Amino acid sequence: MQEIRNFINGEFVAAADGRWFEKRSPVDNSVIARIAEAGRAEVDAAVRAAHAAQKGVWGGLTTEQRVDLLYGVADEITRRFEDFVAAEMADTGQPNHVQRHVFIPRGAANFKVFADVIKNVPAESFQMATPDGRGALNYAIRVPKGVIGVISPWNAPFLLMTWKVGPALACGNAVVVKPSEETPLTTTLLGEVMNKVGIPAGVFNVINGFGPNSAGEFLTQHPLVDAITFTGETRTGTTIMKAAAEGMRDVSFELGGKNAGIVFADCDFNAAVDGIFRSVFLNTGQVCLGTERVYVERTIFEQFVAALKAKAESVNYGRPEDHASTYGPLISAEHKQKVLSYYAKAKAEGANIVTGGGVPTMPADLQDGHWVQPTIWTGLPETATVVREEIFGPCCHISPFDSEDEVINKANATDYGLSTTIWTTNLARAHRVAARIEVGITWINCWFLRDLRTAFGGSKQSGIGREGGVHSLEFYTETRNICVKL
Ligand code: NAD
Ligand code: 6OD
Secondary structure, eight states: OEEEOEEETTEEEOOTTOOEEEEEOTTTOOEEEEEEOOOHHHHHHHHHHHHHHIIIIIHHSOHHHHHHHHHHHHHHHHHTHHHHHHHHHHHHOOOHHHIIIIIHHHHHHHHHHHHHHHHHOOOOEEEEOOTTSOOEEEEEEEEEOSEEEEEOOSSSHHHHHHHHHHHHHHTTOEEEEEOOTTOOHHHHHHHHHHHHHTOOTTSEEEOOOOSTTSHHHHHHHOTTOOEEEEESOHHHHHHHHHHHHTTTOEEEEEOOOOEEEEEOTTSOHHHHHHHHHHHHHGGGGOOTTOEEEEEEEGGGHHHHHHHHHHHHTTOOBOOTTSTTOOBOOOSOHHHHHHHHHHHHHHHHTTOEEEEOOSOOOOOGGGTTSOOOOOEEEESOOTTSHHHHSOOOSSEEEEEEEOOHHHHHHHHHOSSEESEEEEEOSOHHHHHHHHHHSOSSEEEESOSSOOOTTSOBOOEETTEESOBSTTHHHHHHEEEEEEEEEO
16 A cells, blocks of 8 residues: 655654544545644744745756756656546546646646746846935845645645646745645655755755644644635634734735636537536536536526536546546545535425435445535525535536626625636626626636636635736745935
């Protein structure tokens, strides 16, 4: 069985107190790895290694030298592409094609794109007048923040971790990463890559473990951590923000969502069905940007529900390595229980179950996996639990609407504000509606399509701050103003 150790100061190490925990396959619940849980001592060692590397060798490199090394990281990930795909499939149980075509390549790109950003970022300067007529020149330099604590979730582990590590390193910081306890494999592989391409020891560190009273909490409490970037649940973000307040550390948060999909009657019908289907069911619904509330203009409502039902009933359950599989399990037994509890609530609150609502019949070798059916509901009021709360599963509620104002009000009636997908062929309407939806990103006639150089983040309780392209520099660097009397 695979053993996963912490990666501290360029070495793979187990915990001094000998604590290990098990990683189970989502597909069949078999134990696939044992993982060394970092205690306070390992977290302290990792943070101190990061601090020393950042103040020392890493901080002393030129931008060009760092950029070259990060290009090397991207190239080495590409060289070991199959290892990364296999590791992510084992951890998440999600189909080969999703890892191969979406998550792993985008993860590798995170190193190249942010290396390019840092290479090309312009510096700000202003000439000012002074009473003696000589003037002064003000110019800004950007300096790294220091040690960045990176805490990442399990749903797209490699993509969401590198999305933070790429810009943090490009800006000259060192990092200590706490991957989700459910998905440590690709972060460990990245440690191997870092050593192979010559990233100095201590620049990239990994501590494994859980959140409360474990590696995650210890990391957020460490006084040498200068800033914390976190992707995960809104509730966890609240806890981390309290820890970050001690020492006045900056935070960047990408949190939960309850995203709306809006389908107007003038849409390209087949494209809208395909797009909404993908946004609800990709990754078994475990995508922060996924759609759990669908609003369809009344004149095409019945036809749309029937088409989405047909697609939901045609998914291919199966092991991720099997190229015919299009649909994987949920991440864990605990998450399966959570999603099934929402399936039960929808039923109790009077939903019309269009399809799904339970557990599929699986072959004997997959029976212990965390499988649930793709599920569609109609007929619930906007106040129903499954229409309000984030489920993070393969399910949606579909309601009819009659006017633009009505659907905008419904889409905005949530504490979250992450994303929306709108389907219409009337471009004036698309722009008009998009501007009024209170989210960080709106897609028009598409979904989950974003240039890594653009701003990404959530409104309301879906996050704090924006990352992506130059926006990431606002978080991963500090600006210093230098004023020269001329
Ligand atoms: P989670 O909040 O349970 O865990 C995320 C990470 O935080 C894990 O590594 C976990 O160990 C750690 N953690 C938990 N408690 C902690 C604590 N007290 N101190 C420090 N670390 C702690 O989230 P999850 O279940 O892994 O992921 C699913 C959630 O993430 C969903 O709500 C989803 O919407 C959200 N998400 C958001 C985005 C985004 O970009 N906005 C992207 C992906 C996922
Ligand atoms: O790469 C992206 O655009 C991104 N941040 C995706 C987030 C996916 C959340 O599950």
